Amino acid sequence: MSIDALKRDNAKPSRKKAVILMATLAVGLLLLFFLGLMVGSSNMGLGRSFMALFGQGDSTDIRIVQQIRLPRLLAALVAGMGLSISGLIMQSTLRNPMASPATLGVSNAAVFGANLSIIGFAGGFLSTGNNVSNYATSANPFATSSVAFVFAFASVLLILGICRLRSFSSESVVLAGIAIGSIWTAATTLLQYFATDVGLSAAVIWTFGDLGRASFQTDLIMAIVVIICSLFFILLRYRYNALAHDAEVSSTLGINVTLFRFLSLLLSSLITAVVISYLGIIGFVGIICPHAVKRIIGNNHSLTIPASLLSGAALLLFADLIAKLIGNGLSLPIGAITAILGGPFFLYLIFARKGDKA
Amino acid sequence: MIKILDLSLGYNKKKAPVVSKCSFSLKGSQIGIILGPNGAGKTTLLKGVLGLMKPISGKIEIEGKDILEMKANDRAKLISYVPQSFDFAPSSVYDYVMLGRIPHFAIGPKEKDHACVIEALEKMGIKEFASRNVLSLSGGEKQKVMIARALSTNSQVIVFDEPSANLDMGASHLLLDLIKNLSESEGKTVLISMHDINMAYDYGDYFAFMKNGKIHKQGGKEIFDEESLSSLYGIKVAKMNGEKTYFVYGGKQ
Numbered sequence: 276m277s278i279d280a281l282k283r284d285n286a287k288p289s290r291k292k293a294v295i296l297m298a299t300l301a302v303g304l305l306l307l308f309f310l311g312l313m314v315g316s317s318n319m320g321l322g323r324s325f326m327a328l329f330g331q332g333d334s335t336d337i338r339i340v341q342q343i344r345l346p347r348l349l350a351a352l353v354a355g356m357g358l359s360i361s362g363l364i365m366q367s368t369l370r371n372p373m374a375s376p377a378t379l380g381v382s383n384a385a386v387f388g389a390n391l392s393i394i395g396f397a398g399g400f401l402s403t404g405n406n407v408s409n410y411a412t413s414a415n416p417f418a419t420s421s422v423a424f425v426f427a428f429a430s431v432l433l434i435l436g437i438c439r440l441r442s443f444s445s446e447s448v449v450l451a452g453i454a455i456g457s458i459w460t461a462a463t464t465l466l467q468y469f470a471t472d473v474g475l476s477a478a479v480i481w482t483f484g485d486l487g488r489a490s491f492q493t494d495l496i497m498a499i500v501v502i503i504c505s506l507f508f509i510l511l512r513y514r515y516n517a518l519a520h521d522a523e524v525s526s527t528l529g530i531n532v533t534l535f536r537f538l539s540l541l542l543s544s545l546i547t548a549v550v551i552s553y554l555g556i557i558g559f560v561g562i563i564c565p566h567a568v569k570r571i572i573g574n575n576h577s578l579t580i581p582a583s584l585l586s587g588a589a590l591l592l593f594a595d596l597i598a599k600l601i602g603n604g605l606s607l608p609i610g611a612i613t614a615i616l617g618g619p620f621f622l623y624l625i626f627a628r629k630g631d632k633a
Numbered sequence: 634m635i636k637i638l639d640l641s642l643g644y645n646k647k648k649a650p651v652v653s654k655c656s657f658s659l660k661g662s663q664i665g666i667i668l669g670p671n672g673a674g675k676t677t678l679l680k681g682v683l684g685l686m687k688p689i690s691g692k693i694e695i696e697g698k699d700i701l702e703m704k705a706n707d708r709a710k711l712i713s714y715v716p717q718s719f720d721f722a723p724s725s726v727y728d729y730v731m732l733g734r735i736p737h738f739a740i741g742p743k744e745k746d747h748a749c750v751i752e753a754l755e756k757m758g759i760k761e762f763a764s765r766n767v768l769s770l771s772g773g774e775k776q777k778v779m780i781a782r783a784l785s786t787n788s789q790v791i792v793f794d795e796p797s798a799n800l801d802m803g804a805s806h807l808l809l810d811l812i813k814n815l816s817e818s819e820g821k822t823v824l825i826s827m828h829d830i831n832m833a834y835d836y837g838d839y840f841a842f843m844k845n846g847k848i849h850k851q852g853g854k855e856i857f858d859e860e861s862l863s864s865l866y867g868i869k870v871a872k873m874n875g876e877k878t879y880f881v882y883g884g885k886q
Binding site: 287288289370510512513514516517519520521523524526527528529530531569573574575577 | 707710712720722731732741
């Protein structure tokens with residue numbers, strides 16, 4: 276049967292909706308990106324920001340746009356993509372709509388690591404990067420992030436190690452994530468109890484997701500991880516389609532379910548660990564975006580993977596814009612903005628779930 | 634053709650095997666039916682045949698090839714599975730049936746894979762449902778979608794676990810008619826585990842009576858006698874011969 280015959284056949288589900296969605300998201304993404312470059316606390320105006328982007332005009336303007344706003348927007352782009360795809364893969368792998376990038380307790384462990392670094396070892400990573408005169412942080416900007424990452428990733432390996440005993444079954448992974456996550460949270464509480472005022476406030480501020488911490492260097496590291504993991508997910512997209520239905524049937528289709536689940540959980544948690552370690556906690560992107568995408572274009576991972584990547588980036592760019600606009604000179608923590616956007620959406624998902632969406 | 638030789642299976646190495654030393658073989662377009670009470674080891678036997686469980690000992694051959702020695706992906710091309718429960722995630726019928734092609738493509742489906750999916754949908758008479766969500770279908774329709782998925786693989790052997798368990802009497806017969814037609818027209822070897830003796834008798838070509846993990850009796854329709862069936866299920870089973878042969882179950886012996 277030729278392709279033309281297939282098209283005439285009309286049996287293949289239409290991809291029109293998906294194409295329209297992805298095109299809209301791509302255009303929206305570009306718009307939000309350029310809008311984001313123009314908006315900030317310096318009130319320099321559209322014209323000046325645009326000139327500065329291309330290296331024209333006042334040297335402070337150029338520095339603000341190229342060294343502060345650009346890495347920040349790139350971080351929104353990459354982190355949004357990463358958190359969204361990580362959420363989608365978690366939900367499909369675990370067959371659990373409530374699974375999120377942090378299901379394996381990644382954020383609790385990262386928060387503990389950061390707290391330990393700041394409170395225990397005076398990590399000194401206080402700058403949020405919004406300081407114009409000192410945009411390159413003087414303290415080692417990687418100290419706290421590195422400790423956070425080490426704990427986050429060690430926690431992931433620990434949970435996966437335990438869950439290996441149960442072939443990474445959905446229930447065991449989710450429950451182990453909750454159990455280990457709450458241990459990290461308890462340990463964090465103990466640390467904070469003994470912290471000084473300054474240490475405590477620094478530690479708490481660290482947990483607020485903040486795109487201002489990004490530099491070109493961190494963006495590059497996040498991008499490498501997100502791109503490599505996304506490629507893996509895209510190549511195996513049909514296997515995610517199978518696993519989303521039934522593990523037993525997937526096995527009879529020649530898929531090594533245990534290994535596949537392990538790699539999927541590992542890579543999606545790796546993305547989360549890297550993003551959270553550099554930027555702090557940015558919640559809900561990994562739940563809102565994949566669910567919204569699935570409701571609109573269905574569950575085929577050939578479509579939901581690229582659409583989730585695009586929608587995650589768009590949401591974080593949008594949230595960042597809102598954070599800068601309503602902050603009136605101050606940029607509000609992006610983690611709070613995504614959660615405020617996410618809460619009502621989550622309620623909508625829970626209470627309005629019906630219909631015949633394929 | 635499928636040949637099972639001295640197959641023993643167990644979940645726990647320390648305990649006695651759940652299925653022990655089972656042997657039987659099916660040729661060409663035969664329908665083989667495994668009958669037996671709950672806990673007899675029917676499902677375990679099917680799992681072993683499908684490669685979902687590593688056998689303690691024994692051999693399974695399809696078309697003369699030892700499928701236990703094969704890579705999972707190659708095995709999946711030879712044998713496909715229709716489970717008992719409809720464990721679907723939301724998905725279009727078309728995308729679900731495409732899963733059956735996974736063993737055949739490395740990264741994404743090619744033209745041939747799409748053609749196989751459409752052919753399978755046509756054979757099951759569900760092409761008009763292709764864009765619908767599997768979750769919106771009736772029990773019988775869902776069953777057809779699962780069979781279409783198994784058909785799209787183009788495997789020689791198809792295994793069904795209790796295919797009529799969730800269907801009413803009429804729908805069960807329609808389904809078994811369909812399976813029989815498929816096995817005859819496509820030359821598929823079919824292995825079914827089933828509870829309904831009458832349905833089995835009507836549709837099967839070869840039978841294995843299983844109890845306590847062992848095959849007690851096997852052969853054609855001649856093995857259906859009152860004594861064997863009564864001892865298989867532990868209740869009195871009477872054979873009625875009229876225009877058609879059927880069986881009725883009585884109380885405890």
